[in-house]
Amino acid sequence: MDTLVQYGFTDRVDGLFSSFAPTAGTLPARVIRADRGRVLLARPQGLLHLDGDGGLVTGDWVGVRDDGGSPAVVCALPRWSTLQRKRAFDPSSQAQVLGANIDLVGVVVPLDRPLSTNRLERTLVAACDSGAVPIVILTKADLSTRFDDVVAETIARVRGVEVLTTSAEAADGLEELRGRIGTGQTLALLGPSGAGKSSLINALTGEDRQDTGAVRAGDGRGRHTTTARELVPLGDGAVVMDTPGLRGFALWDAEDGLSEVFGDVEALFPDCRFRDCAHDREPGCAVHAAIGSGLLEERRWLSYRKMERELASLHRRQSVAEQRRRTTSSHRPPRDAGMGKDDRNRPADDR
Numbered sequence: 001m002d003t004l005v006q007y008g009f010t011d012r013v014d015g016l017f018s019s020f021a022p023t024a025g026t027l028p029a030r031v032i033r034a035d036r037g038r039v040l041l042a043r044p045q046g047l048l049h050l051d052g053d054g055g056l057v058t059g060d061w062v063g064v065r066d067d068g069g070s071p072a073v074v075c076a077l078p079r080w081s082t083l084q085r086k087r088a089f090d091p092s093s094q095a096q097v098l099g100a101n102i103d104l105v106g107v108v109v110p111l112d113r114p115l116s117t118n119r120l121e122r123t124l125v126a127a128c129d130s131g132a133v134p135i136v137i138l139t140k141a142d143l144s145t146r147f148d149d150v151v152a153e154t155i156a157r158v159r160g161v162e163v164l165t166t167s168a169e170a171a172d173g174l175e176e177l178r179g180r181i182g183t184g185q186t187l188a189l190l191g192p193s194g195a196g197k198s199s200l201i202n203a204l205t206g207e208d209r210q211d212t213g214a215v216r217a218g219d220g221r222g223r224h225t226t227t228a229r230e231l232v233p234l235g236d237g238a239v240v241m242d243t244p245g246l247r248g249f250a251l252w253d254a255e256d257g258l259s260e261v262f263g264d265v266e267a268l269f270p271d272c273r274f275r276d277c278a279h280d281r282e283p284g285c286a287v288h289a290a291i292g293s294g295l296l297e298e299r300r301w302l303s304y305r306k307m308e309r310e311l312a313s314l315h316r317r318q319s320v321a322e323q324r325r326r327t328t329s330s331h332r333p334p335r336d337a338g339m340g341k342d343d344r345n346r347p348a349d350d351r
């Protein structure tokens, strides 16, 4: 099987390529790693490193001109999904695209530490918003004595999202997970450092190809060993994206994802007595009635509320920035739209 098919090339990509890269002498390629201003591309004839990332991210499909001179990326194909968050350590509110053209987002939840429901919900919102199908992957099942409880609790929390239980160590649940990734599909793993993402990939490939870190005694966290988002072929055109652990997950334009994950909460709003109910202490508020009767968990409401406010304040800052740009744009050169450059100074586990 040629390199490109191993990295997920399908008829769909072929179709996009024919419409967007009609130039003769151009061949399709996929970004399998974008790091420190360089990209690693998979091409039909093998891998190729190029300097400059031009705003490309792991998972992008591109056209590469290769007609004798030095090969160069001449176009990027439209993305069918975009996994993003608000850039960490950046007050100016920019998006950071973590990956593109992902079909499944695996929200990785390790069973060797207490379940963080807020983190799970937040990551699910981003996963749902990306355009990919979310699944929850519980890892390290061999380490948990009460994993039946946690599985049940997780299933209850994620409402309809599929939950798979795995152990890389005991080789449990691997075939089931592998079976979820169809030919030409890409699964991205998202989760905290030390959650077992790289170990899971090694177990799936049967190779020791991703670096894994020993967990520090005491806090159960991993050493930060995966330093860049990277595509790994599993054979038969199934692909998995390893990611460094993300410490936080600030949302970016994720209203649709929020509505998807918190449909039960938003469904209450029309039942409030006042149409403009702020769900604080108004009489006849359906949200507070539901909390009072035990129908809605207060923690879940507060989690929703926090993300909703975060998105609203992001929009306010965006429109202020937009106005400022409009008033100054006639005097200044356009800002560099390149992404990923300032990733260089970031801790390795938070790129």
Ligand SMILES: Nc1nc2c(ncn2[C@@H]2O[C@H](COP(=O)(O)OP(=O)(O)O)[C@@H](O)[C@H]2O)c(=O)[nH]1
Pocket: 139, 140, 141, 142, 143, 166, 167, 168, 169, 170, 191, 192, 193, 194, 195, 196, 197, 198, 199, 200, 211, 212, 213, 214, 215, 222, 225, 226, 245
């Ligand atoms: N017991 C057990 N340990 C695991 C399992 N998966 C990963 N680990 C350990 O957890 C630590 C972190 O794993 P790693 O794959 O590097 O996590 P990542 O940061 O999410 O990529 C390593 O010491 C692994 O050996 C598992 O299924 N069972």
Ligand SMILES: [Mg+2]
Pocket: 197, 198, 199, 211, 212, 225, 226, 242, 243, 244, 245
């Ligand atoms: Mg890793």
Ligand SMILES: [Zn+2]
Pocket: 269, 272, 273, 277, 278, 279, 280, 282, 284, 285, 286, 287, 288
């Ligand atoms: Zn209300």
